[in-house]
Amino acid sequence: MLHGYRAAGRGARRRSLVTAVIVAALALLSAHVAEVDPARLWTHLGGFLNYFDRLLTLESGGGRVWTDPGEWLWGxxxxxxxxxxxxxxxxxxxxLGAIGGFLLSFVAAANLVRNPWLRGTARRVLEFCRTVPDIVFALIFVIAFGLGPVPGVLAIAIHSMGALGKLFSEVVENIDRKPVEGAVASGASWPAMVRFAVLPQVLPNFASYALLRFEVNVRQASVLGFVGAGGIGQDLIEAIRKFYYNDVAAILLMIILTVMLIDLATERLRHWLIGAMERPA
Structure with a gap:
């Protein structure tokens, strides 16, 4: 028995070693193909760190930015x-994205829609929406609608619809089938079955995913301003291009603090929703 245990252990270690060697070889091959140069990275590491040092140094006086908050946060x-x-x-x-993903998620769920063409069409639409980067959508809408918040809203809505629709459909596919079968046996129509047998099971998870997506979209909305899609990103990219280091640091600080507060608030709300779902009626 001891011999068999040792043999099994040697086999597991051998497989782990072979896997590690393969992963390392693939990583080195990828680095070679991508022309990653560790020596160049090391050479320019000082400049990278120096940029962040400049962000925290006042343009006038040379002190740290927190020593003069009035000048640092002037705007x-x-x-x-x-x-x-x-x-x-x-x-x-x-x-808007949550509404679109909500509607398409039921059509994309394999346990609710048996028609492969209808289900496949819904899934392909969701795949397209989440595959194209939201900044690409923003660039297209800026050309179509001009500068401002409208391109940003549309870009975030389309990308969120694709991402949330995928998550929502997976939640739907993992529901308890008994209420669905009971609704169908009683003669309920497809919309009525979704409304009374599916929706009560999935709504808390839907809300949780939508809140999580909102956290992500706050960060994305800041980036979309780089291409003229409204918001604080426009001032941030202007400060970066003009080397206004203190302004860059101040704007980044405001964005980071805002995202932190949103993360804390939505995390508490998500936990409350999940707890409400798990509590017996």
Whole structure:
């Protein structure tokens, strides 16, 4: 028995070693193909770190930015309004995307729709929406609608619809089938079956995923401003291009603090929703 145990252990270690060697070889091959140069990275590491040092150094006086908050955060009112625009862009885009993903998720679920053409069409639409980067959608809509928040809202809505539709459909496919079978046996129509047998089971998870997506979209809305899609990203990219280091640091600080607060609030709300779902009626 001991001999068999040792042999099994040697086999597992051998497989782990072979797997590690294969992964390392693939990583080296990928680095070679991508022309990754560790020596160049090491040479320019100082400049990379120096950039962040410049962000935290006042342009006048050479002290650290936190020693003179008045000069550092001189534009906080203007940036605050732009940050509010970013939050609204993320909120409206998430809401529209959640509605679209909600509607398509039931059609894309294999346990609710037996028609492979209808189900496949819904899935392909969701795949297209989440595969194309939202910044590409934003560039297209900026050309179509001009600068402003509308391109950002549309880009976030389309990408969120694809991502949330996929997550929602997976939740639907893991529901308890007994209420569905009972609704069908009683003669309920397909919409009525979804409304009374499926929706009560999935709604808390849907809300949880939508809140998580809102967190992601706040960050994305900041980036979409780089291409003129509204929000604080427009001022951030302008400060980066003009080497206004203190402004870059101040804007990044405001974005980071805002995202942290949103993360804390939505995390508590998600946990409450999951707990509400698990509590007996």
């Amino acid at each position: 906080w009112k203007k940036w605050g309004l732009l940050l509010a625009d970013t939050l609204l862009i993320a909120y409206v885009g998430t809401a």
